[in-house]
Amino acid sequence: MQDMGRRYVQYINRTYKRSGGLWQGRYKTSYVQAEHSLLSCMRNIELNPVRAGMVAAPGGYRWSSYQANAFGTVAPLLTPHHEYLTLDNDSTVRQQAYRAS
Numbered sequence: 001m002q003d004m005g006r007r008y009v010q011y012i013n014r015t016y017k018r019s020g021g022l023w024q025g026r027y028k029t030s031y032v033q034a035e036h037s038l039l040s041c042m043r044n045i046e047l048n049p050v051r052a053g054m055v056a057a058p059g060g061y062r063w064s065s066y067q068a069n070a071f072g073t074v075a076p077l078l079t080p081h082h083e084y085l086t087l088d089n090d091s092t093v094r095q096q097a098y099r100a101s
Contacts, residue, residue, distance in 0.1 A: 038083045039101065057078065070099045 009022055032041050042065070049061035056067040067073035069084060074096050088094040 035083050038081060042084070045101070070095055
């Protein structure tokens, strides 16, 4: 497996005229420690495709959770966070509150 991984990196580097490992630098993660900042973090992530010029609106990005959070579109892989659910008990009001913030 290691040999296959090394060969794959060489292939990618030759193909895309790059050098080094596929994931140079250490992966870094940090916790969202304050519960109230979680929703801001979610919105920020959903706006990344808009900022990158990939779509005109956050709902336009296929892999975004925005459609589920803001409009209630069914997303089987998405589990709503407790902080999102505390916006309101009524799903329609919750979605309106999420869009408004």
